[in-house]
Amino acid sequence: MRRLLGFLILLGLLAAGAAWMISAPDTLPAGEFADDTGGDPARGQAVFTAAGCASCHHAPGSEDKLVLAGGQRFASDFGTFIAPNISQDPQQGIGTWSLHDFANALLRGVSPEGRHYYPAFPYTSYIRMQPQDVADLWSYIRTLPASDAPSQPHEVGFPFSLRRGLGLWKQLYLDPSWIMGTPGSEELKRGRYLVEALAHCGECHTPRDDFGGLQREAWLTGAPAPDGKGRIPALTPDELSWSAEDVAYYLETGFTPDYDSAGGHMVAVIDNFAQLPPEDRAAVAAYVKALPEGGGM
Amino acid sequence: MKITATSLSLVAALATFGTGTLAQDLPGPVKARQGQFNILAINLGILGDMARGKTDYDADTAQAAADTLVAVSMINQAPLFPEGTSEMEIDGTRAKAEIWDDWDGFAEKWSGLGEAAAGLQQVAATGQEALGPAVGQLGGACKACHDSFRAPE
Incomplete structure (x- = not known):
């Protein structure tokens, strides 16, 4: 009995050790x-x-909107995340970072001190970014003004407050494919890059599972709003009957085919897309029209 | 008799509860403000479809639509947004409580609509090419307000 207990304790320690290493x-x-x-x-400005x-920071x-002082609150089932200061201030922002630090944050969700970031920061999408875009983006962000506003701590309760656990989460959900x-x-390829990497559309338009991971098999089929108020609409053709031109016009002006006008966080998204070349809006529209019904790919 | 009184008050309570949740029973000011936004959408549709080449350009029709936008933008908003009619308080509206917390900011956004509509009124009859940018300006005014004051669906 005693030996069995010892064995179980050893097994438990081994499992904990393995989890620690994997995380x-x-x-x-x-x-x-x-x-x-x-x-x-x-070029970095277009990537930005x-x-x-800027929409979140x-x-x-x-x-x-170019002062990236942070402070916006993002409510979710796991707690409220507060966008940090990513301005060029050396103390409160990221002014002392190297490109390598920046790439680790963006593509791996890891801070220069080696801590996991919460995936409210959409590195699960940015992991698909082209290396040159990361370098260009960093060189642009370095030109933006500094703010000395301190970042606020996230309001996240136990057990989600244990950041180390995000290492296990990343094993499940951080997927560059x-x-x-x-x-x-080429147009579809550009659209895929914009939707799946840069503009991170799936972060809101795709439902999440119980652990907050995106359900890839239900890609862009709409989801409850993370703050619990209302629904974020589906973009798949069984749900969205707009033409490609309607989608592109919406991304330019915010007008739906009925000339209703966008609301909520989509306003910020459209403000960004309106500044991009028309080919980019057309590429996103082509991608949306190429989605399979029901989102299974 | 006692039972009847109880049931009656229950029915009354249910009826009261029901009123707030049915869109067709919205308070008059809420219906009125939603109506004005519908008028905006209809007239923007006329101009936007011409700008996109979905319908043929017609100077008189475009001018009438732009004049209507200006007319709606002159409606005083205060009586249409009485206290107690935010999305937190009643169903069937997407008006955020921030409208009442920051009425000056809201009023400023509404005058932004007026400026954009006046711009459209100036150019609506001058040709199809002028419509696109002017409609875009007006779209910017819509979004600028919705960003802060309109809740998602």
Whole structure:
């Protein structure tokens, strides 16, 4: 009996040890993104706009959306996440980061200190970003103003407050593969990149499972709003009957085919898409029209 | 008799409870404000469809639509947004409580609509090419307000 107990304790320790190892932050190799000088800020501005960085990181109520002071609140089933300061301030922001630090945050969800970020930061989408876009984006973000507003702690209760557990979550849900298989045209390929990587549409338009992971088999089929109020609509053709041109026009002006006008967080998304070239809006529209009914791919 | 009185008050209570939840029983000011937004949408549809080439451009029709937008933008909003008619308090509206918390901000957004509509009124009869940018401006005014003051569906 005593030996059995000892064995069980040993087994438990081993399991805990294994979980500890599996949950360790997985970072990029040191040699990747080592050169801080290869970015083009002008190209980076377009990446910044498509990726919607400012939409979440500008201070609530601020008119100047390029001051990335943070502070907006994002309620969810797991607690309320508060966007941090990612301005160039060396103390409160990310002014001391290297490109390598930035890439680890964006593509792996790991801080320079080696802590997991919560996936309210959509690194599950950004993991599909092209390396040059990351470098360009970083060179643009470095040109933006600093704010000394301190980041607020997230309001997340136990057990989700144990960040180490996110390592296990990432094992399940941090997947760099595309959801839509080989796209049939350059336009579709661009649309897939915008939807699945930069604009991270799936983060709101795809339902999540009990652990908060995106249900890839129900891709873009709509989901309850994370703050519990209302529903975020489906984009699949069985639910959305708009033409490709309607989708592109909506992304440009915010007008639905009935000339209702967008509300909620989609307003910020449209403000971004309106600044992108018309080809990008057409590419997203082509992607949306190419979705399978029911979202299974 | 006692039972009847109880049932009657129960029926009354249910009826009261029911009123708030049925869209057709919305308070008059809420119906009125939703109506004005419908008028905006119909006239924007006329202009937007011409801008997109979905319908043929007609200067008189475009001008009449733009004049209507300006007319709606001149409606005083205060009586249409009485206290107690936010989405927190009644069903069938998407008006956020922030409207009442920041009435000046809301009024400023409404005058933004007026400015964009006036811009459209200036150019509506001058040709099809002018419509696209002007409708876009007006869309910007819609979004600017919805961003802060309209809840998602």
